[in-house]
Amino acid sequence: MQFTFKKLLPHFLVFIGFVVVSLAYFNPVLKGQEIYQSDILHYIGMSKQQNDFREATGEETYWTNSAFGGMPTYQLGAKYPHNYIKKLDLAIRFLPRPADYLFLYFIGFYILLLCLKVDYKLSALGALAFGFSTYLIIILGVGHNSKAHAIAYMPLVLSGIILTFRKKYIIGFLVLTIAMALELVANHFQMTYYLLFLVVVLGIAYLVDANRKKELPHYFKSVGIMVGAVVLAIGLNATNIMATQEYAKESTRGKSTLTINPDGSPKEITSGLDKDKITEYSYGFLESLNLFVPRLMGGGSLEDVGKESASYQYFLRLGATPVQALEQTKRIPTYWGEQPILEAPAYVGAVIIFLFVLGLFLVKGRLKWWLVGGTLLSLLLSYGYHLAFLTDFFINVVPLYDKFRAITSIQVILELCMPVLGVFALVRLFNDVVREEEKLKALKYTAAITGGLAILLLLFKSSFDFAGGNDGFYRQNYGQEFIDAVKEDRMSFFMKDTFRTLILVLLSAGMIFFYLRKKISQNAVIIGFAIIILFDLVGVDRRYVNNENFTASIKVNKPYQENQLDQYIRKDTTEFRVLDLFNREPARASYFYNSLSGYHAAKLKRFDELYDFHIAKNNMEVLNMLNTKYIIAEDEKGSPFPFTNPDANGNAWFINSLKSVSNSNEEISALDSLNTKQEAIIDASVFDDYLKTLKSTQFVTDSLASIKVQDYEPNKIKYVTNNASDGFAVFSEIYYQQGWNAYLDGKKVPHVRVNYVLRGMFIPSGTHEVAFKFEPEVISKGSTIAMASSIIFGLLFLGGLFYIFKTKKEESA
Incomplete structure (x- = not known):
């Protein structure tokens, strides 16, 4: 025990030193101040609705209506069931932000050098050099926290790889599994992707060396062990990865179905x-x-x-x-x-x-x-x-x-x-x-x-x-x-x-x-x-x-203060959207309202395209169909003014005619001249089967037909409809196939995308309850995989430690 203590003492002192240095550099955190990070202020604005919902109900919503008309919260700090590796990550980041990330830089790099058999003194020196690299500090200053988070775990991932190649198979597997799982928890896949490049270069170097030393069986055994570790790490993060993968296809990072630009010119596919x-x-x-x-x-x-x-x-x-x-x-x-x-x-x-x-x-x-x-x-x-x-x-x-x-x-x-x-x-x-x-x-x-x-x-x-x-x-x-x-x-x-x-x-x-x-x-x-x-x-x-760069925590945690204009708009207790053309803070409107603006690197592609084609050109019919009741603009004195739009279509309405087009180009172009209160556009190339179920695409509406909101939450909306005839309703909500389900009187029914971004569905005559619920299967499937992976890793971790201690005991006997 005394030998072990002496052996661990230098590392413990280095650990304490890293804590001290991290807090010393960001010393205002000791006074309760927080760093003023522009990107985090945007994040606070974007995520307020889901955080308020969680605090009020104790439940998690995976959809927010506060930005870009509506979008999933997968990239806005969503919390997933059975995400135990996230709890470990939070435990590791025990220092106040951003000192926690600086500490992670230090300790991860220190461990990497130790795994490369470097003396603890030089390892500590290298850790300081890495941690204080200017770019790594700058991203903390502007609020690229997820990027810093992912970078901090890179050396730890390399440590697991190095240990495995050094024939420390069990400890290498365990370290790599935990490190890779933590790397994925950071949720900055661009940094993880770049890490993969370095791992490939490392693998090639070790392959050439193994071939020269005639150790190819060991090399491929190591690779097999590492593949297993990575697969398990992915399993521990299954919900986040699956949700991100699903959303990426629908986001600005995915493929567009348009072949034209807003000006009508051909678009590079x-x-x-x-x-x-x-x-x-x-x-x-x-x-x-x-x-x-x-x-x-x-x-x-x-x-x-x-x-x-x-x-x-x-x-x-x-x-x-x-x-x-x-x-x-x-x-x-x-x-x-x-x-x-x-x-x-x-x-x-x-x-x-x-x-x-x-x-x-x-x-x-x-x-x-x-x-x-x-x-x-x-x-x-x-x-x-x-x-x-x-x-x-x-x-x-x-x-x-x-x-x-x-x-x-x-x-x-x-x-x-x-x-x-x-x-x-x-x-x-x-x-x-x-x-x-x-x-x-x-x-x-x-x-x-x-x-x-x-x-x-x-x-x-x-x-x-x-x-x-x-x-x-x-x-x-x-x-x-x-x-x-x-x-x-x-x-x-x-x-x-x-x-x-x-x-x-x-x-x-x-x-x-x-x-x-x-x-x-x-x-x-x-x-x-x-x-x-x-x-x-x-x-x-x-x-x-x-x-x-530091300020009082209240200014960080509550960055947007309500003004008279906000008070005026918030007196309106109906459900509506706001288009903010005045404020330079893109996420401010999202903090207070259901907004058409926001700040995110991967918004829904269809909404982004709609914005470029129509909203940016002040197409009022498009703003009406999005239920844009207030437009914050600049008055003649240069002050913000809440322009009230009396023509907003409301939350939902019955139409007279459902017009089909043959592709996305025609669908988005048709919005130039569409009377959105009377007509809707549907892409027959996508929803032809649905159109075949309709007896007609022409509908009779009268002044008594109505659709009223009964309950409106981010992940659930209920309406009561009344119509003497069969009708087709357009809902001023963003269509997202992977999660939103429609129910008519409690029975699940199909709904379709209309007007490029909105939801539409056939509703038979009479009085009905219509409900939309966001029930993404990816969450339930992912959390089941995450729980199973956690159990498997827990058993492997305990078994691995038992084997290591048993082996060392036998060697010392």
């Missing part, structure tokens, strides 16, 4: 996102160097250039007071790279890149090649349309690649690989097996490459024009003098940060040189690198995410 959307954020070749020099390309889109800037002098010349001029310099468009906008540079660190290059010379074998391979693959793919032949190949050939946008985020792979190889450079440096001459030669080459690159940038700065993509806009609005000042500030950033990088390279080289000359100890080198890595990365991180 794709199975996923348009190529322009996929490659919109493509990394420039020169921009790659901001991995090494943070503000080489000006930093983020808008930077604080300070009092010593040319921009400050420009505003003074315009007549601004010093205080006014300083205020103006806080948001200067310094970025001159290739992307449309950029929150901050994806800075890996001058010190880490120095060590990475050193590792290229000192580290040998499969470890080096899968890390270098992963780094190169992620960098090349991040170039997007700048490297069109490779990007086009992946879009056209590699499955699912066309489902994701913002391809520069694939650089998370190199942000993981570089610190690993950098740490192994130090491992080899401290290894007596490597000859001193080889170490010294590697140091010389590394210093020449990294230091030489920094010097070349300084010497040839005049060859860069420092021109940004949006300079034309600023020139038109502020004049050429402003652009000249901005370019001067861009050059200043370029010079300062390049010189900063050169100093860090020289310090790194100097420490290693003195170590090789036996002037300083190994521990001194580790401490020295810890200091300069933290100085390097934290110094850049604090430019973008610091205490100013």
Whole structure:
């Protein structure tokens, strides 16, 4: 027991250290403050209805009417039955947000390096380097929490793979199952997909090595064990995965049935996102160097250039007071790279890149090649349309690649690989097996490459024009003098940060040189690198995410305050929708009303298309059929005004005529001239069988015919209908086949999609109760699989631990 305690003590101290560092960086959380994350504010607005419903009823709704007319909540924080792996995830993230994610970065990477047989001191050093990589901090600042969540579990997944390849089959299986299940819990499949690329590169490297060592049986046995672990991990997340897969087909990530654009021109047919959307954020070749020099390309889109800037002098010349001029310099468009906008540079660190290059010379074998391979693959793919032949190949050939946008985020792979190889450079440096001459030669080459690159940038700065993509806009609005000042500030950033990088390279080289000359100890080198890595990365991180990003928790948890306009609209106790054309906060209306707006990366494709074709063009008939009773617009004084639409169709109505068309193009185009109160459009190519069940598509309605809402909840709506004749009703609710069921007097009946996005159904004469219930089968099926998988894993986990302890006891006997 004493030996075990001594063995675990260093790791326990590292664990405590990670907790302290995480809380120290995000220290406002200790005062009860929360980070102000723009994406999370949108999420709060989008998810309020379902959260209120859960709190009021104790039940879960998997549909919300608060955004885009209505959509599933699968990507809005839905809670699923038997999702026990989520409970484990919540237990692991015991620190207040976002310190919890920073801690996960640290501990996951630390475990990975331990699994690679790295000393705990160097493992801790590598963990700090990974966790403080600028991109990983930036995404916490803006609220990309699910992305950070998925990235944090990547090293743990790799740990399970490494253990299995090291013939630790049982522990490898258990670690990989848990890690992969946690990775999937994060629910950011783009990051998990990119992790798969790195795993493939790792697998190829191990396959080549296994073939060379004639260990192919072990290799394929390991792969088989890992496949089993991944399958079980998928089972533990079955509900989430199945629901997401089902919804993806109907979302903007799925295939459209339209072959025309809103202007009538032919549309490029794709199975996923348009190529322009996929490659919109493509990394420039020169921009790659901001991995090494943070503000080489000006930093983020808008930077604080300070009092010593040319921009400050420009505003003074315009007549601004010093205080006014300083205020103006806080948001200067310094970025001159290739992307449309950029929150901050994806800075890996001058010190880490120095060590990475050193590792290229000192580290040998499969470890080096899968890390270098992963780094190169992620960098090349991040170039997007700048490297069109490779990007086009992946879009056209590699499955699912066309489902994701913002391809520069694939650089998370190199942000993981570089610190690993950098740490192994130090491992080899401290290894007596490597000859001193080889170490010294590697140091010389590394210093020449990294230091030489920094010097070349300084010497040839005049060859860069420092021109940004949006300079034309600023020139038109502020004049050429402003652009000249901005370019001067861009050059200043370029010079300062390049010189900063050169100093860090020289310090790194100097420490290693003195170590090789036996002037300083190994521990001194580790401490020295810890200091300069933290100085390097934290110094850049604090430019973008610091205490100013925090605010009182009430402002985060209740970001939207009710105003007089909201009070006026909310006095209306009927069920209706709101179109907000005034507020720039896209999810604000969703916080208070059933809204046609919202904020989500994967809204329903049909609604998105309807918006582009008609809502954006103010087609009032379409707004009427969506029961848009209020439109928040700008009055003549520039203030928000609630325009009341008296022509809104209401919640449901009987029509006179059901017109069939032959495809989606005709269906959406017909809405241009449709009288939605009297007519409805149905796509015969989809609902021909239903049309055949109707005696006629012409119906008789009179003034006494009515459909009234009796009960209206997100996942259940009841109506009472009265009609002297057989009729066809249109319901102002979004059609979603995978879950919504219609009931007539308690009996399940078919319903169809009409008017491109709405629900419609035949209702016989007389008085009836009509109910729509959201009863997605995917939830019941998925939760059953998740429960079964949990039981299986629980038994395997206990059996595995028993076998391990029994084996160790026998070995020690």
